[in-house]
Amino acid sequence: AQKVTQAQTEISVVEKEDVTLDCVYETRDTTYYLFWYKQPPSGELVFLIRRNSFDEQNEISGRYSWNFQKSTSSFNFTITASQVVDSAVYFCALSEAGSGAGSYQLTFGKGTKLSVIP
């Protein structure tokens, strides 16, 4: 069965510090997809990135970067020079290609609440 673990429940950093959010996943599929979403207090889950299991290239988008390592089943997310606007709950999620019947569901971690203090 698929599982996503975000061991860090809450993290507080001072503005401009770098912060890394950890994500470890479990799956028996060889084809799967990993996601990160951001959830501000309004409730909406904002899509940040999608990675497939065959693409282990690290990705950088502005102050955000992602490190995908299949050897350790991890997909970590780093925010460089954090800002107050980065304060939110961040979720890592997994979708397996073999979810069944061509359907599609995400398995989420419990989330990491990031507080950036000015």
Place this chain on the structure above:
Amino acid sequence: KAGVTQTPRYLIKTRGQQVTLSCSPISGHRSVSWYQQTPGQGLQFLFEYFSETQRNKGNFPGRFSGRQFSNSRSEMNVSTLELGDSALYLCASSKGTGPGNTIYFGEGSWLTVV
């Protein structure tokens, strides 16, 4: 373009009542899925619809149901509400079904059962 739109945003219901939540997907998206978010259980998959057909359902009792219309809009219904149904219900849409698609979420409907 407009994102996923959910109505109502907030609602309070009494135990035993039923509730219907609505979702309008991003234009051109044909897959709609629903998730329940609670502090205890986190985000859990409810069901997914594609072309008006339920493709998959999560581990929820039969009181939870949904449907999708020909214009891809979707509704979910919870009958005989229980206190534990208090949650944020998130609707999401994607162009197609299958894990290669990116799912985009709405702001959710906050349901409180008293």
